[in-house]
Amino acid sequence: MTTDTPQDRLSRAKEASRETARLTSDDKVRALESIARGLEENAETIIAANRRDVENGRAGGIGDSLIDRLTLDDGRIAALARAVRDIAVLPDPVGQVVGGHRMPNGVALEQVRVPFGVVGAIYEARPNVTVDIAALALRAGNAGVLRGGSAARESNTVLVQVMRDALERAGVTPEAIQTVDDFGRDGAKALMNGRGFVDVLVPRGSAALIETVVTESTVPVIETGAGNVHIVLDESAPDDWAREIVVNAKVQRPSVCNAVETVLVLRQAAPRLVPLVASALQSEGVAIHGDDMVAGLMSNIIPATDEDWATEYLGPEIAMKVVDDLDEALAHIRTYSTGHTESIITTDSRNAERFLAEVDSAVVMANASTRFTDGGEFGFGAEVGISTQKLHARGPMGLAELTSTKWLARGSGQTRG
Amino acid sequence: MTTDTPQDRLSRAKEASRETARLTSDDKVRALESIARGLEENAETIIAANRRDVENGRAGGIGDSLIDRLTLDDGRIAALARAVRDIAVLPDPVGQVVGGHRMPNGVALEQVRVPFGVVGAIYEARPNVTVDIAALALRAGNAGVLRGGSAARESNTVLVQVMRDALERAGVTPEAIQTVDDFGRDGAKALMNGRGFVDVLVPRGSAALIETVVTESTVPVIETGAGNVHIVLDESAPDDWAREIVVNAKVQRPSVCNAVETVLVLRQAAPRLVPLVASALQSEGVAIHGDDMVAGLMSNIIPATDEDWATEYLGPEIAMKVVDDLDEALAHIRTYSTGHTESIITTDSRNAERFLAEVDSAVVMANASTRFTDGGEFGFGAEVGISTQKLHARGPMGLAELTSTKWLARGSGQTRG
Secondary structure, X not given: OOOXXXXXXXXXXXXHHHHHHHOOHHHHHHHHHHHHHHHHHOHHHHHHHHHHHHHHHHHOOOOHHHHHHHOOOHHHHHHHHHHHHXXXXXXXXXXXXXXXXXXXXXXXXXXXXXXXXXXXXXXXXXXXXXXXXHHHHHHOOOEEEEEOOHHHHHHHHHHHHHHHHHHHHOOOOHHHEEEOXXXXXXXXXXXXXXXXXXXXXXXXXXXXXXXXHHHHOOOOEOOEOOOOEEEXXXXXXXXXXXXXXXXXXXXXXXXXXXXXXXXXXXXXXHHHHHXXXXXXXHHOOOEEEEOHHHHHHOOOEEEOOHHHHOOOOOOOEEEEEEEOOHHHHHHHHHHHOOOOEEEEEOOOHHHHHHHHHHOOOOEEEEEEOHHHOOOOOOOOOOOOEEEOOOOOOOEEEOHHHXXXXXXXXXXXXXXXX | OOOOOHHHHHHHHHHHHHHHHHOOXXXXXXXHHHHHHHHHHOHHHHHHXXXXXXXXXXXXXXXXXXXXXXXXXXXXXXXXXXXXXXHHOOOOOOOOEEEEEEOOOOOEEEEEEEEOOEEEEXXXXXXXXXXXXXXXXXXXXXXXXXXXXXXXHHHHHHHHXXXXXXXXXOOOOHHHEEEOHHHOHHHHHHHXXXXXXXXXXXXXXXXXXXXXXXXXXXXXXXXXXOOOEXXXXXXXXXXXXXHHHHHHHHHOOOOOOOOEEEEEEEHHHHHHHHHHHHHHHHHOOOEEEEOHXXXXXXXXXXXXXXXXXXXXXXXOXXXXXXXXXXXXXXXXXXXXXXXXXXXXXXXXXXXXXXXXXXXXXXXXXXXXXXXXXXXXXXXXXXXXXXXXXXXXXXXXXXXXXXXEEEEEEEEEEEOOO
16 A cells, blocks of 8 residues: 555545546446456455454454454355346446426426445445445445455455456556555544545444444444344234244344344233244244243243343344333334334234334334345345435435435526526 | 423424324324414514514624524515415325335335434524424424524524414424524534434534534534535537526525526637626626636626635625636536536537536536526425435425335235245
8 A cells, every 4th residue: 555645545536436427337347347357366365365364353362253254265255256246237326317307497407316426434344345335336336435344454455456456457447446444543534524525424333333433424424234123023913923033033144233132022912922932032042031021921031121122132132021012012112223123013904004104213014024124135136234314215225325316407598587 | 481401302302203203294284374374473473573683683783684684574474474385285295105016025115205203403594494494394294493593583482482382273292393592502512413313404504504513413414505606608608698697697696505606718718708798797786706817808807816716705796717628617616616506508519418417516507597406496396405415315405305214014924034
């Protein structure tokens, strides 16, 4: 890396974004194919750099699950290249006409999708995010400025260099992909305060990281991620739906944000459903933090504290509580939900529709697993993250959410009367 | 006012927003009609309060144009009531289905417009904004928390009370309209940092106010307004379009953000267009700050400094510069534009299309007056403000921009494989 400043990188990204905004869809496909090939051809170098990160990580005592997320091998690099090719074949959102009409005076108004310009990302120790975000940003005509976790520093440095070389081979300015990793905390600060240079900033990672980015940024931020996800078991919930959906939502992949964290069981259904669902969870190795009612209906229940209701376990643990009625379930969700995903299991359409209408979350479900809140499952082909804020994007974000719009007005001398 | 805290007001607004979110369109129309009637019936009280603001303002030495914006009389109150009724008849955005499909496994996905929840507004000394924003927020199913300028404090207190009483008469919780004016700076701070309570914050006013709100807020902000607006006169610009559009864009209402501030003339057209356009402007009383080339072609030109290129005059002044070619015009705009509106006057379609494609502003025009960048002119029926950021909304914002979306998923026991 050169001896420039974080601000120099942002300026070069902004300058490059004018070029990427004008690339045709074909140009962008070629650039992404070049990146995919670059990843494959440089797999050895990438893995060698990654090995240094992993060794540093182990020496620093980071845990097994983090080491797992950090590690790249041949299979994962092949998967990364495949992901880039999958992004390349997604429809180009840029240039889509999303609205428009002719004004009474004859001026033709057209609202079209345009790239944001510069998309910033601040994330933690998963080097695949480096490639993912860069490819998504580029497909939507943006330049990307990346700030990954220090634990993946060596991997990210090589990945960014491989992508920049690949852009150059494809005839696209390499300045369209920048990292500010080498500036440490100053790199993150430059991104968060890059007004006029960073058009949108996406934090991806822990609740603490997201909170820091939201609080410290003066550039527009899309808040992603934290999921304290609830499933409500209504009086009318069928045994099989209750058991299968709760188990799927907790066990299929417990470490992700759309996994369920708290199950609320309506009192009338508790004697039937608590033993059924709790034993299914326990047989999958899930520890249950329950209130007194739950403990009275099932053995091996850890007494739940108020903290449990607020906890995103992200692992084989779950909270379970008996509530008097749907009102109490909705009030509990209002207090503790992070606004990501909630689901109700019921065959009573009044309760289903009330739940769908009143729960104020990005995705509200009836009779489906919360694990479906996912860009791939929603048919977007790729996912930038899951927005838990209400501005610009809510829920899984696809390529279109990495664009803005602008209005074009074509007249013939019109003035305002 | 009671002796509660700004945070209490935000909590009550959040609570009220659950009620306003569930109001039918008819309910909201009734509430807005009640507000319109309340304004008319309380015109005397409102004018008396406003008179105290105006007297305080004069005693404090504030200028005539500010006094004018501050003043309410019978005519202006009638106009306010009319504006509320105009908002009431706009189509309700809430509940609009904006997307959706059936997942391969049969889960029905639907993306629907929902209210934001709580819309905050921080603005300056125009009491009409108090009514305008409250009515717009309510029409879109939101609660509103208002923080107006201290110069309009007495007027705003009465206006908010009149609107709250009107809501109560219409059977809607008065807590849906709150002011935090009485807390001074603490009220604004509570709004800017009301995470979990304020879903979106809209600043309206001077560039300094907007900058403060953007910089200090931890809640999502929609940046509105500042308009350093350019018109480019291409070599092929017809005399009449050039003269009429520039004069209209500067003179028709110089104090607003869509008025033109700088005219860039291509060198080849300068001998023809500078005298023509400059003399038309001067005969309308507009002072021209020009570069040497302009001064060489026209008399009574004030020498322009670099500061002029960056100035939003908002009055009968304009900057004028001769540029070598379209490249230089585009570079000038990149440096000085606030991303609001720019227009080119040309009959050369290549130059028009290049300008439309490359200028990175909310509204980019060919051969039309920049004064058309306006919610009313765009057919939105009302205007929340003009967004100059790229997130969520860009350009004139209507009611739809005061909503978010949520995803509804209706299944029958589906789990993820």
